[in-house]
Amino acid sequence: MKTPTKAILLLILTVFLALSCSRKKDKFINRNFHALTAEFNALYNGYNALEEGRQALNDAYFDNYWEVLPIERMQVFEDVVLPGQSKNESFSRAEEKAVKAIQKHSMNIDGKERNPQMDEAYLLLGKARYFDQRFVPALEALNYILYKYPASDKINQAKVWREKANIRLDNNELAIENLKRLLKQEDLKGQDLADASSILAQAFLNTKVIDTAITQLEIAATATKNNDERGRYRFIQGQLYNQLGYKDSANIAFDKVIDLNRRTPRIYLITAHLEKIKNFDFENGDKLEVTELLTELEENRENRPYLDKIYHQIGAYHLQNGSDSLAVAYYNKSLRTDTRDKLLKAKSYETLGDMNFDASVYAKAGHYYDSTMSNLVLNSKPYRVIKRKRDNLEDVIYYEAIAKANDSILRLVNLPESDRLAYFESFVEDLKIKAEEEKEKLEAANRNSGLATIGSPGGVQVNRGGNQEESTIFYFYNPTTLSYGKNEFNRYWGDRPLEDDWRWSSKGATNNVNTNTNVSIADIASDEERFDPQFYISKIPSAEKEIDSISKDRNYAYYQLGLIYKEKFKEYNLAKSKFQDLLKSNPEERLILPSKYNLYKIYELLGENSEAAIAKNEIIDAYPDSRYATILKNPELITDRDENSPESLYEALYIQHENQEYADVISKSEEYIKTFDGDAMVPKFELLKATASGRLYGFEAYKKGVNYLAITYANTPEGKQAQNIESNILPKLENKAFVKASDSIPENYKVVFQFKNAPKETISGFKETLDEVLGNVKYYKLSASVDVYGPDTKFVVIHGIKTEQVAQTFNQLLTEEDQYKINTPYFVVSSTNYRIIQIHKNLDDYLNIDNN
Structure with a gap:
């Protein structure tokens, strides 16, 4: 009897389930069966997938605390997504579950939905599409809820999410209108109120209505039960108050973030402290209190992940407080944390560059600006601003490197033999110590990693220690040895491009000038030569012609530096020292007179009238027929652009060039080049001469003139123009083969x-x-x-x-x-x-x- 009874019960249950599975019957059993199945199967899994994807978005998102934070942590990408593709598999899976719930459990009978879970399914569908950044399809799903389920308990959520999608589509005014209506018509409470107010605040932020956005954020922060959101809303309030210039109100908002303590993400807590410190009143505030707070933030072990920001702010505090050395130390500490925040790095490098620029250490400032640009978005406005600063330093870095290197060589040339030997013996000892230290570091690193060593044949070593499994590691698969090798290569060779003949000195990076000649020679020497003092002594120039050439290059660099410091940077004391050093160095005759005249002008600018009078008399007595003497004797007759000035002569010569008087242009250019040697106009005369030579004598003469200009005046605008002509234009002009007439190509x-x-x-x-x-x-x-x-x-x-x-x-x-x-x-x-x-x-x- 038992077996037939079980069979009957099983049959009844099967029939019951079959009848309840129908989506066409509006019965209690059918409605609840499909509601429960949708809720605890498809929708449950869909919301899990949605949360997983949302968490991944939050983990991948990196807030930029240098700007006002967005209300929602989501990065919108401009990548085009083809149909059927998704930016995140979790959101794609959530969408699939929502669609499955709708397809299998929807009970649309007589135009009315009988399954109470379908509004939840469409809401999940809208959210999944929203987070997958498909905002138009998301709007479609959310609008369907508003149209089809007006009595749904999720209707307010659907309205909020619809406006979120509108805001992402830049329909801010529409979103503001709809959200205002929602807040007016519905008595929203709790999280619904927080969501509506916060997204309304974002719409006001997008339309630059900051004060109203602050009010809405206050409502959202009070209504939400999520402390993560509350901390973010309060922090954004503080940022907005700062933007409006209300520092006291901003500090109150930041204090509310700090009061949340561990209940909100620590990054908000730390950044709120730092923002308050930025608002510190240095005239009336308690500096001891701020110093103690910064020290506490620095020493707290929980703050280690945020030391990059803390060190940077400590550096900024010391800089504003006048403690430059401490500021430099902390900016460097911030950079050594290897922060992910590229803008933080850029600001640290820029500040260090500005400090060196203000201290007239231009070469070092240029290197800091290079590092700044490497951490900024290419061709962005901040990048272009720094690039202009860096370009202005190009010439001074170039000539300072020449002057420093040649000064070093000439000092060695003038040293007695015994002093040379003592100098290089000391130098070699330092090299040996450094080499030993590097060797010990490498051995220690290899012992710790248990991987391959450089000393093993082919960079391979078999590890047989302890119970570890035997392994053979190729040199380039070993991160320790690979990192060491890269550092050693950069130390020896600098930043070299990947190309043939990379070892030639001309292939080195232009912004990494090695001004220490001895180290440069040591880098390319063999191991035996590297530690031999006589090897370096043998490299010191001895031929008089070579020494004269080095001296001339150094003197010309001094002259150019004097002009740059005087004209471009208005650093008159620096310019004076360069011109004075030049005149003490037995310069060529062509540099003496312009150097003395520039010194005279600098003395006048510095108010050193007695020195100016001496310089003036020297020029008039020694060079009575020169243009400079004429200017000094008759200043009232000379205008800024007299007819004999280089600028006026160049303009007259250019008119002759336009009139095809090429022979005259060439001869006069040569004359003016000699007359104004050392003047900034000389490269212009050289370029005009090269162009006239090309017009009169042809391609080879033009090529020769352009090549001379590109080499001799490499760091002037004309020299750079010549380099561009040499690289990009001359190859196109080189072909001298005549072209045959073609019916397909019309000709005049x-x-x-x-x-x-x-x-x-x-x-x-x-x-x-x-x-x-x-x-x-x-x-x-x-x-x-x-x-x-x-x-x-x-x-x-x-x-x-x-x-x-x-x-x-x-x-x-x-x-x-x-x-x-x-x-x-x-x-x-x-x-x-x-x-x-x-x-x-x-x-x-x-x-x-x-x-x-």
Whole structure:
């Protein structure tokens, strides 16, 4: 009997379940069966996936505390997501569960949903799409709740999430309107009120209505039961008060964050303390109290993850308090924490750079600015500001490096033999100590890691110690030895690009100038040579010509530094010392007079009138016919731009260049280059001379002039322009092969009359006649010009002919009377080939081709 009874009960249960599974019957059993199944199966798993994804978002998100924090911790990416793809698998899984719940458990009977869990399913669907940054589909799901389930207990949540999606779509005004209506019509309590108020605050922030945003954040912070959210809202309030300039109100908001203590994330607590310290009143505040607070924050073990921010703020406090050395120490401590906050790094490097700049240590400031730029977004506004600062230091860093290196060499040249030997013996001892220390560090690191050592053949060592499993580690798979190798390479060679011939000195990074010549030689020496003092002594220049060259380079660097400090940075004392050092160093004659004149101007600017009078008399007595003496003797007759100034002469010469007086431009440029040697205008004259040489003598002359300018004046704007021409333009001009006519490529053609050694009057007369004749030509709009080809040859060129056939039969365009006026031989050339002829001066090669 038992078996039939069980079978009957099983059959009844099966029938019951089958009947309750139907989604078409509006029965108590059916509704509750599908409601329970949806809630505790699909929706439960979906919300777990949503929470997992949300937690991953929070963990990956990095708040930028240098700006006002967003209300919600979510980074919106601009990446395009194709249909069927997802930015986060957890949100994709949550969406799948929501869709599954809707598809399998929805009970839409007679246009009305009978399953009370479906509003929850659509809310989950909207949230999953929102966090997956698909805001339009999220709006669709949330709007469906508002349309289909107006009596749902989730209706207020749906409205809030809809406005969150609107805000992400930049519909801030619409979100404000809808949220205001919601708060007015509904008596929201608890978390619903907190969510609505906080998102309304975000909309006001986006529209720059800061005071109203603060009010809404106050409501949200009071209503929420989540202390994480409360701490964030209070902290943002403090930031907004600071933005408005209300420091007292900001400090009250930060105090409320601090009062939460362990109940809120520690990052809010620490940053609130630091923000309060930024608001400290240095004139009336208690500095001892602030110092004690900073010390407590620094020494608290719980604050170790935030030492980067703490050290930075301590440095800022000491800097503002006038303790520069302490500030530098703490900024460096902050940088050594290897912080994830790139903006913090950038601000630390920038501050250190500014401190060195203010102390006139420009080379070091330049290196700090380099590090600043490496931690900023490329081409952002802060990046461009720092880049401008760094570019201004380019020349001073370059010339300071030359001056320092050459001074070191010349000091060694002038040392007695015994002093040289003692110097390099001491130097070698230091090298040995450093090498031993490096060796010990490497051995200790390898002992601790139990991995491969550099000493093992091929960088491989078998570990057989203790009970550890035998293993063979390739050198480049060992992080310890690999890191050591990288550091050693950078120490020896600097930052080298990955290319052929990387060992050449010219391949080194331009912003890592090694000014210590001895260390540079030690880096490339063999092990035997590296610890031999005589090896270094043998490298000291001994030839008089070589020593003179080093001395000249050093003196020119002094002169350029003097000009830079005087004109660009207004550092008159620094400029004075450079010019004075130059005049003591037996400089070339060309540098003496401009150096003395610049010293005279500096003495005047510094109010050292007696020194200025001495310098003035020296110039007038020793160089009575110079331009400088004329200026000093008759200052009332000289304007800032007198006709003999380099600027005025350059402008006049440029006009001659435009008029194709190339030979005159070349000779005068050479004269002015000698006259104004050392002046900032000299590179401009060199560039004008190179261009005129190219126009008159062709490609090779232009190439030679540009190359000289690029090497000799490498750090001037003209030198950099020449480097660009050499790299990017000359290769395109190098091809001298003539181009054949092609039907697919339309060409203009020119009719060219050649005049060799012809008087200027003959050419101008022919040009006037030609202009008159061309005016009589029908159907064609033609013009003529006179072009210089070479020192003795000029062209009269007719422009405006579109086809080769018309150009070849040019005579037939003229009237019979005009044909008698123009009886000079001519040749026809395409515009492209005419350009090649002018660039390479290869007219004979062209005429030898059967083109005409």
